[in-house]
Amino acid sequence: MQPRNMSMSGVVDLAAVKAAGEAKAKAEQARAEAAKRAGEAGQAGEAGPSAGAVPPSALVIDVDEAGFEPDVLQLSAEVPVVLDFWAEWCQPCKQLSPLLERLITEANGRLVLAKIDVDANQMLMQQFQIQGIPAVFAVVAGQVLPLFQGVVPEQQIRETFAQLVQVAEDRFGIIGIEVDPDAEGAAPAASAADEIPAGPYDALLEAAVVALDAGDLGGAVQAYKNVLADDPLNTEAKLGLAQAELLARVQHMNPQAVRAAAAENPRDPAAQIAAADLDLVGGHVEDAFGRLVDTVRVTFGEDRDVVRLRLLELFEVIGADDPRVSAARTALARVLF
Numbered sequence: 001m002q003p004r005n006m007s008m009s010g011v012v013d014l015a016a017v018k019a020a021g022e023a024k025a026k027a028e029q030a031r032a033e034a035a036k037r038a039g040e041a042g043q044a045g046e047a048g049p050s051a052g053a054v055p056p057s058a059l060v061i062d063v064d065e066a067g068f069e070p071d072v073l074q075l076s077a078e079v080p081v082v083l084d085f086w087a088e089w090c091q092p093c094k095q096l097s098p099l100l101e102r103l104i105t106e107a108n109g110r111l112v113l114a115k116i117d118v119d120a121n122q123m124l125m126q127q128f129q130i131q132g133i134p135a136v137f138a139v140v141a142g143q144v145l146p147l148f149q150g151v152v153p154e155q156q157i158r159e160t161f162a163q164l165v166q167v168a169e170d171r172f173g174i175i176g177i178e179v180d181p182d183a184e185g186a187a188p189a190a191s192a193a194d195e196i197p198a199g200p201y202d203a204l205l206e207a208a209v210v211a212l213d214a215g216d217l218g219g220a221v222q223a224y225k226n227v228l229a230d231d232p233l234n235t236e237a238k239l240g241l242a243q244a245e246l247l248a249r250v251q252h253m254n255p256q257a258v259r260a261a262a263a264e265n266p267r268d269p270a271a272q273i274a275a276a277d278l279d280l281v282g283g284h285v286e287d288a289f290g291r292l293v294d295t296v297r298v299t300f301g302e303d304r305d306v307v308r309l310r311l312l313e314l315f316e317v318i319g320a321d322d323p324r325v326s327a328a329r330t331a332l333a334r335v336l337f
Contacts, residue, residue, distance in 0.1 A: 053180035054109075060101050063114040065121050072114050076139040077326040079176045080168045082147070082161070083137040084115045085130055092151045093134045100136070103157060110165045110176040138164050141172045141333040171336065172329045173312040175233070175320065201227045201234060208240055217248040242316035249274075250281050262291075269295060269303045273310045280314055288314060289328035297335040308332070 063071045063083075072081050084100050086093035097115065104113040118125045118133055128137060128144075136147040145167075147160055168174040208223035224241035227234050255278055261268070262275035272295040279288035292311040296304055311332060315325045 053178040056105055056179055056181060059104050059107075059109065059111070059179065060113045060115065063116050065124055068124060072139055073142055075112060076143075077141055077329055078174060078320065079109065079112050080164050080174065081139045082111055082113045082164070083128075083139065084113060085118050085125065085128070085133050085135040085137075086115060087118050087133055090133050096134045096136075096151045099154060099157065103154070103161060107161065107165070107176075109179040111161060112177075140164070140168045141174065141329050143333050171308070172333060173315040173320070173325075174329065201231060201237070205236055205240070208237075208244070212240075212244060212247075217244055217251065220244040221248060238316055239319060242313055245313070246277060246280060246317050250277050253278060267295070267298050269299060269307050273307060276310070276314065280317060285318060285322075285324050286328075289324065289331075293328060293331045293335060296332065308336070 061071060072083070075081055082100065082104065084093075084097055086097055100113055104111050116124055118130065128135070132149060134151065135149045138145045138147055145164070147164070148156075165176075168176075204223050204227045208220045208227075211217070211219035211223060221241060221244045224237045224244060227237035228241065231237070253274065258271075258274045258278055261271040265271045272291055276288040276291045279285075279291060289311065292307055292314070295307045296311070299307060311328070315328070318325050
C-alpha cells in the first residue's frame with residue numbers, strides 16, 4: 001500500500017494540512033465546552049459524553065468540494081479517512097456503500113468514511129482521475145492511497161482496512177479518534193450514591209507515578225509496560241511510558257557534548273536523535289520535531305527508519321492532540337513520499 005500525492009490545484013491546497021492541529025484543537029475545545037454545558041444543565045449524577053469524543057454517526061460523513069479540505073485533509077492528520085465515490089444511479093454503489101459504513105462503524109474510531117457524490121462533485125472526480133464507480137481511496141496525513149474500485153468481497157475490504165490502520169499508526173503515529181456510543185442518546189441515570197469503581201490498571205498506573213516521583217525511571221517504565229502488555233491501547237500508559245523512557249535516555253547525557261556531536265554530524269542518526277531528546281526535555285518541541293524530520297530527509301534505509309520511529313515516540317510524549325504533532329506528521333509525510 002503505497003501513498004501518493006495528488007494534484008488538487010483549484011480544489012484544495014495540500015499545504016493547508018498544516019492547519020490540521022489548530023482545527024483539531026478548536027474542535028476539541030468546542031466539544032469540551034459543550035460537554036461542560038451539558039453537565040451543568042443536567043441533573044446531579046447524570047452521565048455525559050466524554051470531552052473530545054465523537055458520536056458513532058460522526059464516523060460516516062458526506063463531503064463536497066468546499067468541505068474537502070477541513071473534512072478530509074485536515075481530519076486525516078488524526079484519523080485515516082476512507083473516500084467512497086458514489087452516485088445515486090450506481091447500482092454497485094448501493095451494494096458497497098452500506099458495507100463500507102458498517103465496517104467503518106465497527107472500526108470504532110480507527111477510520112472515518114467520507115462519502116462523495118460524483119454527480120455533485122465533478123471537480124473532485126476529475127482530480128482523483130476516477131474512471132468508474134464505486135471507487136474507494138484513503139487519505140492519511142494528507143497522503144492519498146488508492147484502495148480498490150468496484151464491489152469487492154467483505155473479507156478483502158476488512159484486510160485492506162486493517163492494513164490502512166497499520167500504515168497510519170506505524171508511519172505517522174495516527175491512532176484514530178475516540179468514540180462515545182452514548183453521545184447521541186441519553187446516558188443511563190446514576191444514583192448520587194453510586195461510586196465509580198477503580199479501573200483494572202489503576203494500581204499499576206499509580207505505581208508508575210510513584211516511581212517517577214521517586215526518580216525510579218526504570219520502575220516507572222516497567223509499570224507502564226505491564227499495563228500495555230494487557231491493554232496495548234491504554235492512552236495513559238502509552239503517554240507515561242514515552243515520557244519515562246525519554247527521561248531515562250537523557251538522564252546521564254552531557255548536553256554540551258551531545259549538541260557538539262549533532263552540529264558536527266548532521267547526517268548521523270544517533271547524534272541527531274540524542275539532540276532531539278534534549279530539545280524535547282528542554283521544552284523546544286518544534287526544534288526536536290524539525291531536527292528529526294530534517295534527518296529523515298537526508299537519510300535512507302535502516303537509518304531513516306530508526307529516526308522515523310524515534311520521531312513517532314516523541315509524538316507520544318507530547319500527545320496526539322497537540323497541534324505541533326499534527327504539523328510534524330504532515331512534514332514527515334512530505335519527506336517520506
